[in-house]
């Protein structure tokens with residue numbers, strides 16, 4: 001009888017082992033929760049992760065070697081979209097907070113020791129606009145989008161734009177996409193011939209032809225449409241995204257509790273990975289081999305009663321064993337900004 005049970009146990013173990021995918025995907029949280037973690041940027045030179053707490057107007061830095069988090073708050077602002085290092089300037093960053101682009105100097109060692117300077121304002125005629133997601137392209141231009149925040153925190157349709165910022169003046173008519181509702185995730189293909197873009201309200205990912213030399217977008221088509229996936233709740237919207245070295249995209253589904261791996265040319269859904277939090281905001285590959293997928297998450301929309309069932313909401317999750325690698329993130333490049341001693 002006992003022998004039978006032992007045999008049964010062994011068989012079960014063997015079957016389970018055989019079914020396991022090669023190298024099990026592991027998901028663990030690496031930071032303490034904050035309200036709304038967003039905009040992850042992996043710094044390959046310093047091996048650090050930068051991200052923001054959007055509605056606290058805080059920028060944060062997490063060091064995986066010490067596990068320490070440091071931060072700085074931008075005074076007088078209601079929100080921050082992103083923080084991106086300036087190329088060749090170890091203490092330099094560009095950030096978008098409310099409608100304002102900032103130049104920042106911060107050594108990252110201690111809290112609230114950053115110096116920052118307002119450089120320019122976008123959407124001058126739209127006081128309720130604020131920056132959302134943004135990234136530098138391979139030539140160091142900053143692509144950053146806006147949205148219109150209603151007083152009740154909802155978002156007004158078609159109130160935003162996607163801007164390209166290259167120097168201290170706001171280039172006239174530099175909106176690359178007009179009438180966006182929630183300008184969000186961005187990514188470029190490895191050869192920089194394509195640009196991927198998410199307006200969350202449209203629940204899709206659009207692929208554009210991209211001219212890297214000129215920094216302009218060409219023809220576009222919808223690559224991936226969430227409406228075709230009824231098992232993803234309609235409350236789930238695409239938020240931030242990143243791309244892997246196979247030119248396939250990874251999309252955070254805010255309100256959908258998952259991330260999606262999508263073929264970069266056909267739009268085929270390659271993988272849906274459920275996460276232990278409902279509100280996943282964005283993604284960035286990091287780690288020494290760029291094979292750890294960091295996911296920022298939020299607890300802002302959870303009620304007090306819901307939080308105990310999602311203790312990891314608001315943390316940064318590290319997802320490993322996905323079998324893919326990312327591409328190094330571009331940095332902002334502007335000689336004019338480096339000279340400035342702010």
Ligand SMILES: *[C@@H]1O[C@H](CO)[C@@H](O)[C@H](O)[C@H]1NC(C)=O
Pocket residue numbers: 069070071111
């Ligand atoms: C710095 O800020 C981080 C993030 O809020 C916090 O976890 C940490 O304890 C702070 N460090 C100090 C020395 O107060």
Ligand SMILES: *[C@@H]1O[C@H](CO)[C@@H](O)[C@H](O)[C@H]1NC(C)=O
Pocket residue numbers: 173174175176177178
């Ligand atoms: C967006 O609008 C501006 C004018 O406000 C215009 O100059 C620009 O060409 C438009 N961009 C696109 C991509 O249509």
